[in-house]
Amino acid sequence: MAPQSQSPTTGASIIARTLKDLSVAVIFGIVGVPVSDIAEQAINIGVRFIGFRNEQAASYAATAYGYLTGRPGVCLVVGGPGVLHAVAGVGNASANNFPLLLLSGSIETHLVTKGAFQETDSVSLLSPQTKISLRPSSIEMLPSMIANAYRTAFYGRPGPAFVDLPADLINDPIDPDDIENISDRPKISDSPKSAADPKRLSQVASLLKSAQAPLIVLGKGTAYAQAENAIQYFVNQTSIPFLPSPMGKGVVPDSHPQNVSSARSVAMKTADVVLLLGARLNWIMHYGEAPKWNAEAKFVQVDISSEEMGRNAGYAELSLLGDVGVVITQLSQALKGWSYSTSSDHDQQLAKAKQKNEHISWLAARDTSIPLTYAYAFSIIKTALHTLSPPSTGGICYVAEGANTMDISRSIFPLEHPRLRLDAGTFATMGVGLPYAIAAWQAYNAPNAQASSGPAPRKKIVAIEGDSAFGFSGMEVETMARMGMDVLIFVINNSGIYFGDSDSAEDFGVKREKTARGKQGLRSWALGFETRYEKLAEACGGVGYFVRSPEELEKATVEGFRANVPVIVNVIIQSGKVEEPSFGWQVTPKKREKVSRL
Numbered sequence: 001m002a003p004q005s006q007s008p009t010t011g012a013s014i015i016a017r018t019l020k021d022l023s024v025a026v027i028f029g030i031v032g033v034p035v036s037d038i039a040e041q042a043i044n045i046g047v048r049f050i051g052f053r054n055e056q057a058a059s060y061a062a063t064a065y066g067y068l069t070g071r072p073g074v075c076l077v078v079g080g081p082g083v084l085h086a087v088a089g090v091g092n093a094s095a096n097n098f099p100l101l102l103l104s105g106s107i108e109t110h111l112v113t114k115g116a117f118q119e120t121d122s123v124s125l126l127s128p129q130t131k132i133s134l135r136p137s138s139i140e141m142l143p144s145m146i147a148n149a150y151r152t153a154f155y156g157r158p159g160p161a162f163v164d165l166p167a168d169l170i171n172d173p174i175d176p177d178d179i180e181n182i183s184d185r186p187k188i189s190d191s192p193k194s195a196a197d198p199k200r201l202s203q204v205a206s207l208l209k210s211a212q213a214p215l216i217v218l219g220k221g222t223a224y225a226q227a228e229n230a231i232q233y234f235v236n237q238t239s240i241p242f243l244p245s246p247m248g249k250g251v252v253p254d255s256h257p258q259n260v261s262s263a264r265s266v267a268m269k270t271a272d273v274v275l276l277l278g279a280r281l282n283w284i285m286h287y288g289e290a291p292k293w294n295a296e297a298k299f300v301q302v303d304i305s306s307e308e309m310g311r312n313a314g315y316a317e318l319s320l321l322g323d324v325g326v327v328i329t330q331l332s333q334a335l336k337g338w339s340y341s342t343s344s345d346h347d348q349q350l351a352k353a354k355q356k357n358e359h360i361s362w363l364a365a366r367d368t369s370i371p372l373t374y375a376y377a378f379s380i381i382k383t384a385l386h387t388l389s390p391p392s393t394g395g396i397c398y399v400a401e402g403a404n405t406m407d408i409s410r411s412i413f414p415l416e417h418p419r420l421r422l423d424a425g426t427f428a429t430m431g432v433g434l435p436y437a438i439a440a441w442q443a444y445n446a447p448n449a450q451a452s453s454g455p456a457p458r459k460k461i462v463a464i465e466g467d468s469a470f471g472f473s474g475m476e477v478e479t480m481a482r483m484g485m486d487v488l489i490f491v492i493n494n495s496g497i498y499f500g501d502s503d504s505a506e507d508f509g510v511k512r513e514k515t516a517r518g519k520q521g522l523r524s525w526a527l528g529f530e531t532r533y534e535k536l537a538e539a540c541g542g543v544g545y546f547v548r549s550p551e552e553l554e555k556a557t558v559e560g561f562r563a564n565v566p567v568i569v570n571v572i573i574q575s576g577k578v579e580e581p582s583f584g585w586q587v588t589p590k591k592r593e594k595v596s597r598l
């Protein structure tokens with residue numbers, strides 16, 4: 001209940017009170033006319049407001065907050081350009097199935113079509129992009145409409161929801177008689193959880209028992225569902241090997257002997273029955289198709305969304321619809337007394353591939369050349385971080401984005417607990433790194449924190465950023481500093497996208513464009529040579545380190561970890577490689593043609 005002294009006098013107070021009633025602890029956004037008063041009223045009643053430097057970043061932060069807490073992240077923006085910037089977060093929420101409630105202001109109702117300030121028809125814009133898109137037509141409707149949008153964002157398959165708030169509804173004073181009518185005080189319980197069809201369940205149990213090479217795939221849906229206990233139990237009980245997706249890492253500890261991440265290719269090529277838990281057969285999973293996967297494999301999908309069943313290589317007839325935590329507990333019961341034989345040929349094949357690939361990574365980390373390689377830089381950072389905070393405690397939450405930076409770091413930093421790794425995700429969104437770090441800091445470390453994972457109550461948030469990725473939301477360092485967030489950021493700086501620029505790497509500044517690659521100028525993936533990104537932290541009240549050597553990197557990591565302000569460690573690594581940039585996840589039409597001819 002809101003305190004009596006805060007009794008509502010405008011729509012803004014009603015909106016703030018409704019959010020508080022829905023247990024919203026934080027709003028991500030940028031204020032301006034007409035939404036400022038909503039943020040002010042929310043702060044007055046104990047809801048934290050985190051003001052960003054661009055709505056795009058604010059909307060990304062809200063999506064990650066939704067993922068980490070299991071409740072919609074709330075984002076508040078102005079109309080027109082504010083909404084357009086926040087559409088980025090709507091797309092991100094939709095692609096990743098993260099729950100998001102976007103609230104925006106808009107012009108007074110009577111000014112519609114007159115060319116008013118920041119006028120846009122946001123409901124029309126966002127209706128096709130969201131699960132629900134609403135514009136209340138009276139102050140009385142505010143609580144129920146906001147509550148409906150909030151509920152819709154996270155009940156069923158999570159995604160984005162939108163409420164447009166006209167200025168007159170926000171700002172007009174309410175007649176004291178009308179306040180009495182606004183009695184709606186919404187309370188929304190956790191999302192209802194459904195179990196799978198028992199008949200199908202026993203069919204799946206039989207299929208698993210008959211498999212020669214079963215494999216469990218753990219997607220980020222399992223992390224979102226907070227199903228780690230049931231899944232760990234199932235993995236131990238059945239002895240089936242498992243493969244986590246990039247953000248499914250940690251749902252079962254990476255150190256678990258059944259983890260076949262380092263034998264990923266062999267595991268996918270050989271599996272005959274794949275139990276897909278909260279993961280989609282999209283590009284991240286190579287559509288479940290050959291040649292990455294065994295063409296004969298049967299994919300049993302466990303998902304909260306029936307539309308997902310049968311997509312690409314999915315086996316719709318044996319899909320299990322329901323909450324993954326509930327379904328996996330059912331499956332544990334159905335498979336009681338059975339486990340996959342760990343001495344099989346398949347298991348040995350996996351063990352061999354693991355050993356080989358782990359040796360290759362070990363060798364890569366021993367290339368001690370300067371400028372540093374990715375592998376060497378990451379191994380220095382990892383060794384220092386693990387000394388300060390062993391993975392078993394779950395004391396670090398990693399955020400990673402970029403191309404090589406994200407892909408290479410993924411396998412190097414192990415996780416023992418879920419929801420401690422955020423990356424560019426299904427949408428491969430660049431610019432999420434700093435906003436996600438802010439969301440993670442708020443979710444785990446704020447006085448009103450709403451997320452948890454592992455024994456460590458507080459997490460050091462460590463963002464590992466490509467230099468290009470960092471640039472998309474770099475100014476959010478100021479947000480971190482202002483909000484007292486001690487995030488440790490590494491900018492893995494190769495002076496460009498992918499491998500960085502090659503031939504022209506040393507021609508810095510004005511001269512660079514003129515001299516690089518003869519008359520053609522800089523390549524499209526070139527960025528400023530050895531740009532001093534760390535100074536941005538210094539400019540905002542944080543600390544910056546510019547490092548080239550292993551010793552400098554180790555020192556900066558230790559000091560950066562201990563600092564209580566945001567830190568940017570600008571790590572200069574090898575720049576440039578003559579070959580064209582390539583993207584390992586994609587099967588190009590050419591490659592596909594070659595494959596289909598095999």
Ligand code: ADP
Nearest residue numbers: 219220221225245278279280303304305323324
């Ligand atoms: P990844 O990128 O890790 O492969 P995806 O985002 O592709 O993961 O897939 C996550 C899936 O998890 C989505 O299809 C979503 O519907 C599903 N999901 C979300 N919550 C639950 C839940 N509680 N139970 C089962 N499935 C869920």
Ligand code: MG
Nearest residue numbers: 467494496497
């Ligand atoms: Mg780069």
